[in-house]
Amino acid sequence: xxxxxxxxxxxxxxxxxxxxxxxxxxxxxxxxxxxxxxxxxxxxxxxxxxxxxxxxxxxxxxxxxxxxxxxxxxxxxxxxxxxxxxxxxxxxxxxxxxxxxxxxxxxxxxxxxxxxxxxxxxxxxxxxxxxxxxxxxxxxxxxxxxxxxxxxxxxxxxxxxxxxxxxxxxxxxxxxxxxxxxxxxxxxxxxxxxxxxxxxxxxxxxxxxxxxxxxxxxxxxxxxxxxxxxxxxxxxxxxxxxxxxxxxxxxxxxxxxxxxxxxxxxxxxxxxxxxxxxxxxxxxxxxxxxxxxxxxxxxxxxxxxxxxxxxxxxxxxxxxxxxxxxxxxxxxxxxxxxxxxxxxxxxxxxxxxxxxxxxxxxxxxxxxxxxxxxxxxxxxxxxxxxxxxxxxxxxxxxx
Ligand SMILES: [Zn+2]
Numbered sequence: 227x228x229x230x231x232x233x234x235x236x237x238x239x240x241x242x243x244x245x246x247x248x249x250x251x252x253x254x255x256x257x258x259x260x261x262x263x264x265x266x267x268x269x270x271x272x273x274x275x276x277x278x279x280x281x282x283x284x285x286x287x288x289x290x291x292x293x294x295x296x297x298x299x300x301x302x303x304x305x306x307x308x309x310x311x312x313x314x315x316x317x318x319x320x321x322x323x324x325x326x327x328x329x330x331x332x333x334x335x336x337x338x339x340x341x342x343x344x345x346x347x348x349x350x351x352x353x354x355x356x357x358x359x360x361x362x363x364x365x366x367x368x369x370x371x372x373x374x375x376x377x378x379x380x381x382x383x384x385x386x387x388x389x390x391x392x393x394x395x396x397x398x399x400x401x402x403x404x405x406x407x408x409x410x411x412x413x414x415x416x417x418x419x420x421x422x423x424x425x426x427x428x429x430x431x432x433x434x435x436x437x438x439x440x441x442x443x444x445x446x447x448x449x450x451x452x453x454x455x456x457x458x459x460x461x462x463x464x465x466x467x468x469x470x471x472x473x474x475x476x477x478x479x480x481x482x483x484x485x486x487x488x489x490x491x492x493x494x495x496x497x498x499x500x501x502x503x504x505x506x507x508x509x510x511x512x513x514x515x516x517x518x519x520x521x522x523x524x525x526x527x528x529x530x531x532x533x534x535x536x537x538x539x540x541x542x543x544x545x546x547x548x549x550x551x552x553x554x555x556x557x558x559x560x561x562x563x564x565x566x567x568x569x570x571x572x573x574x575x576x577x578x579x580x581x582x583x584x585x586x587x588x589x590x591x592x593x594x595x596x597x598x599x600x601x602x603x604x605x606x607x608x609x610x611x612x613x614x615x616x617x618x619x620x621x622x623x624x625x
Contacts, residue, residue, distance in 0.1 A: 551585025
């Protein structure tokens, strides 16, 4: 690996620490002017110039001319060199898994999407993923010496009340060690929503947002906050707790034992259950023609019926969106983010996002001092694996 990046792992001198701080500021905010960097890192003009020179000589930072002239000479802008080293980001799910080889801008250089539905244990899944990761690095004509580390999300294996918090921490360490024994790379296991939040922030909102809330609606409802682009705040394996915020204290009983949690209204299984119940109660739906018994419907059927204008499916999805919007507005009132991004399977489907956005706007109307923009996630299936790589870089540069 780039020798200077390697030294960032365990900085042994004040000088390396200063270089690392400056590099981190460029990575987070670049392309950036030297004057802004001096202010952000609290360094003098001479020191900043000397450190920038050293980062450039070590091929970690490059310089380009700004296209905007501030009267006279166009200022130089500093940015990190994306191919000074690489990252591996992996999203493991119980259906498909994605392995991405990324440069330091989190751009995908090489990628493999593999079917992992047929494995019954996490260890069998990991064995297959390790083999495929090695192949991917070889195909890219790289070796593991140029790779900073590997980030891995395994949300599907987290969401259970079976394990206590301590067990979970030990379990994650055991899995990390298992992979590190076979893959010559440092491994970080974490939650997919944390990774996705980090990648969305870095790729799309880094320049504009200081308080960032990311949320997804799928089988579970998850959320993650990032303040000043720092480390995602929810604990490993606990990002799904957003789904257990109570929306109606007299509502249906949830798997956690409480009544009326968000997931009993807005998760994919709740949506499916509501449709089955309403068809059985006599409401009409195209779905009755798709399957012989309404209990056989799957999520794909529901989403396509809704897009074909099925009123029942549309109504149930809009109700789910309404409750999701209420839960998000509760989060917004507490955390007061400037930016909220909603991701997950349902967001791009028919009117789901519109209803979420409208519900939030109505709920926040009396609180004019809270200024929050709500956006749908950029339509990318790679965001989790990109963020998994991002967390590896974040870990290296964290002071
Ligand atoms: Zn619950």
